[in-house]
Amino acid sequence: MVFTGRPNSGKSSIIREITGLDVATGKHPGTTRSISKYSLSDDLVLVDMPGFGRMMGVSKRLAGRMLNRIIDFLESNAQDIVLIVHVLDISTFQEVTRRLEKKGLISLDAEMVGFHAKTLGEFPLVAANKIDKVDEKKIKVSLEEFVHLTSDEHLANISDRIYPVSAKTGEGIGSLKNAIHERLAAKGYRTPFRTH
Numbered sequence: 001m002v003f004t005g006r007p008n009s010g011k012s013s014i015i016r017e018i019t020g021l022d023v024a025t026g027k028h029p030g031t032t033r034s035i036s037k038y039s040l041s042d043d044l045v046l047v048d049m050p051g052f053g054r055m056m057g058v059s060k061r062l063a064g065r066m067l068n069r070i071i072d073f074l075e076s077n078a079q080d081i082v083l084i085v086h087v088l089d090i091s092t093f094q095e096v097t098r099r100l101e102k103k104g105l106i107s108l109d110a111e112m113v114g115f116h117a118k119t120l121g122e123f124p125l126v127a128a129n130k131i132d133k134v135d136e137k138k139i140k141v142s143l144e145e146f147v148h149l150t151s152d153e154h155l156a157n158i159s160d161r162i163y164p165v166s167a168k169t170g171e172g173i174g175s176l177k178n179a180i181h182e183r184l185a186a187k188g189y190r191t192p193f194r195t196h
């Protein structure tokens, strides 16, 4: 089971909330520096990815190299990946997307989710994190834009796979946990952590 997302989106915080594992989280982007693996059970490993994309204090070249490492890992382990959870920082999604658009680039989140869909043959689960930081209207509009940018007529609707959460307040974490549990169970894996 793999967690991906931009730097500082809250991947490690969500993993900590969901599993109770003592994973390192931090105020600044670039806390998780290497592909970190945690054994959940005999046959299930959880992978906490470093954030991908530009971040302060890290050169473009280094960020690019990290993204290549992440892509390499996902491609070479595609057969063994049971589930991917992509963590989106919904509180900054629109601003970040605008910034990239100005440079003629598309949202890295949309791109990554599209890459996962290609690798897995289905959309990953999406944790739309940090809902405590913005109001409902902004969450709704941001999610609509995300859905628009990622929609693909050949794949199941991504809207069904989005879980608005806050790793800070715990809101929505129960539903995300249940969704992860259901997917793992459907693929024959025992739940490695307690569900609500």
Ligand SMILES: Nc1nc2c(ncn2[C@@H]2O[C@H](COP(=O)(O)OP(=O)(O)OP(=O)(O)O)[C@@H](O)[C@H]2O)c(=O)[nH]1
Pocket (backbone or CB within 6 Å): 005, 006, 007, 008, 009, 010, 011, 012, 013, 014, 024, 025, 026, 027, 028, 029, 030, 031, 032, 033, 049, 050, 051, 052, 129, 130, 131, 132, 133, 165, 166, 167, 168, 169
């Ligand atoms: N307000 C708020 N802050 C959050 C939430 N989730 C995480 N944070 C904060 O965001 C910061 C980054 O969290 P991490 O879990 O380290 O993020 P990450 O995605 O693992 O970051 P990298 O390892 O650097 O890629 C920390 O200061 C967290 O406390 C949330 O839901 N709401």
Ligand SMILES: [Mg+2]
Pocket (backbone or CB within 6 Å): 011, 012, 013, 024, 025, 031, 032, 048, 049, 050, 051
């Ligand atoms: Mg991290």
